[in-house]
Amino acid sequence: MIVRSLYLKILFAFLAILTITMLLTVGLFLMTAGRSYKCYLDQQATAKLKIFKVMVQKELDRHKDLPVEQNPDLAQFLDTCTALFGVKLWITESGGHIVLQSFEGPVDFMSSRVSPKIYHDDGITLYHYAHYVLKWEKYYAVIPISDQNQELILHLFVDTQKSSRHEGLFLIGMLLIGIAATLMLIPTVLYITRRVNRLNQTALAFAGGDLSVRTDIKGDDEIAKLGDTFNLMADRLERLVSNSKELTANVSHELRSPLARLRVSKELILDKLNTDKLNMDNTDQKGAADAILRLLNNMESDIRDLDALIEESLIISKMDYQESALEPETFRFSDFMESMMDAYQPLLSSHCLTLALDIRDLGKARQDKALVKSVLSNLMDNAIKYSRSGNTIHVSAGTVSPKGLEFSVSNPCPPMSQNDLDRLFNPFFRIPGQKAPGTGLGLTIAKKQVMRCKGTIRAEHNGREICMTVSLP
Template sequence: MRKFASRMYVRIYAALLACLVIAAALFAFIHLWIEPARHVHGFSGVDASVDGLAPPAGASQEELQRALIRWRRELKADLALYGADGRQLGTIGRPLPGPDLDMRSSGVMPAYPSVFAFKLPDGRWLIAQKAYPHNASAAMLVLLLMIAATVAVGAYPVVRRITSGLEQLQRSVQAWGRGDLAARVPVQGRDEVAQLAASFNESAARIEALVGAQKSLLANASHELRSPLARIRMAVELLEDSASPAMRQELGRNISELDQLIDELLLASRLDAAPADSVGQEEVDFTGIVAEECARVGAALDGVAGILRGDATLLRRMVRNLLENAKRHGGSAQVSVALARDGDGDAGGGMASVRLEVCDGGPGVPPEERERIFEPFYRLPGASEKAGSVGLGLALVRQIARRHGGEVECLPNGARGACFRVRLPSGGRTSA
């Protein structure tokens, strides 16, 4: 029974039902106050008073009207005086029906339950109906306001409890989607939202453990590969005299690729394992870093960027990966690099940012592949493994850019080639 009562739909239904019951009670109270049909029996026992106030049968019209006014004050009702033959002699207030001549004594008129007929001693009839209070409209308005307030006050705690649980679940899911795998939802109650929160917590814990084990395995395996790689490198050096130049060159190239793969795997694992806000915030001369890397590969640099806040080592790796990727796939064309500073936070034009563009003259990237090339270990169709790429360079570029609050995208470079554009929040000053 308690499990059934904790169901969300039962609580919503019970809250609405309680509000409707209270509203019905309020309506009945107001209705009894302003509905004259409910007070018709209040005329019983006042026959003697009516007889005493009755004017003589031959009274003038003025005397009849004064008598009706006195009756109205006494009975607090709308009145009409009829003769024994059913002819109307006078009226005050709302129009009232004529008497039922078949009635033998005073009482409620059968055809009109809210109308009372007084039979006077001389055979005349005084028809009475309780008058609506002057504040009947105000009473109805108050009734509607009370009903609205009752529904609002009665339903709010239930609705707020449900929505607060959903809001907590939403915040935790969003945090979990942003990479905070430790995010959990507080479980309160035993309704459907609480069950959903518990299920989410269990699933998140399993996924966190699985991802953690995967990252740990990858990092440990990458680290352990350093030792056999060093031994292979030493063995190649010992074979320098006996092996052919072509074999030594091929072995050296393979070792370099393996060394690069291990280095990038270790960096990717470190970035995945570190919290999102763990990037250093020292001032970095981004223009100097880009200029040094351009000089290393012989790329043309145009423009300046200024000072950034971030991790100098990671930013250098990002620039180096972009330049090596452009050099690798750009053919014989020279790689061009452009730096610019967009926006001006001090001038009210929004947050200032630094734009880095690395463009090559190679075959370019098809539009449908421009997002996939940022996936780990993804190579364009037809790409040769001998090109030296392991498929992690651009994935690391995106990871590093996002860790610094930026983004990277692949664009066409005119009719031929590709252009990689990185935008990073400056967070610093322009260099001289």
């Protein structure tokens, strides 16, 4: 599972570091302080065993004339120790025969699968058994004693019968400390991620076209400085975009005046030539006049192209500079499409083109009707402009949701690279080798209008046709 939330990443990273730190701390404790503590306890146990040996030997010496098993004081002493301290005591001869014991039952008490720690001191051997999984400790001591020149062995066995150990308590304490540290960290992590999310939402709003949005993150830390840097960047970008849009709008508007003067001058020259031509008797003069007329007609074509370019530039500038609100309305999309296609029949006929319709009537749609009409007109004009006589233009349309709709316009087109398809919506881009007149702004305008509706427009080529598909939510 990939964790994408910054909050969870920080929290999990802290928990991982905390867990590793706790494990290393517990391990270090067991290897140093814990081991020293155990050694200290075992040393104390050995010292007590020395004292216990002296006390047992004193009871033996009190009745030297009696066998060990008949010594009443020794038997009573051992029974008392067993009753008070819960230890098992027994005495054996050097051959291993039990001569006296303070408990009933067998003396086989330890499994050979558990390896003890062994301590030797003054003839006393102490076996320390510990099982870290089952959490218990047991001690077994072998103490040499003597009676009437006979060597005896006193055996002592202690089962602590503890259900918990010091290490367990220490680990529980560390766990509680870790939980407390995590709980204290959560507000800090939430504080950080909440501010990052606010900055992210502001950036998304700015990327969505709201250039006036700013973040209000307070403080002197890195996130607050990042917020201030974002605001500074947004201010400069807003001014830059605003100045650029205003410049484009003003330049496009101002170009209309010299174009109008050029057209008027052309008309005056044309009138003058037509008048003079009627009075000309020389064939050479008439030929020169006809050449000038052709140049003037070419000038008129260039003026119309430039006028169209300015018009489309003004449209784009107005869309960027002062974007009007959408005016959605409910209408039957199939009827709308049929009406649009009927209006295009004369133009299609004049270019010797046929139209193939595939309209799916799936109900009503709710969109800005004028905007949809503008997008569809751009696509149809484009398809007609770049289609040769005798070709067929395919139009497919239908509703795709209770409110959304989708339509596509396809026309024959030479194969195109994916790079050229991606650049079709860039301003002033023309298909390489294409000689049809145009400004290269029609698809740019269509894309901007589609984006206003939060929709998508894409270009695809199937090897024979290029298809422009529009989806509006």
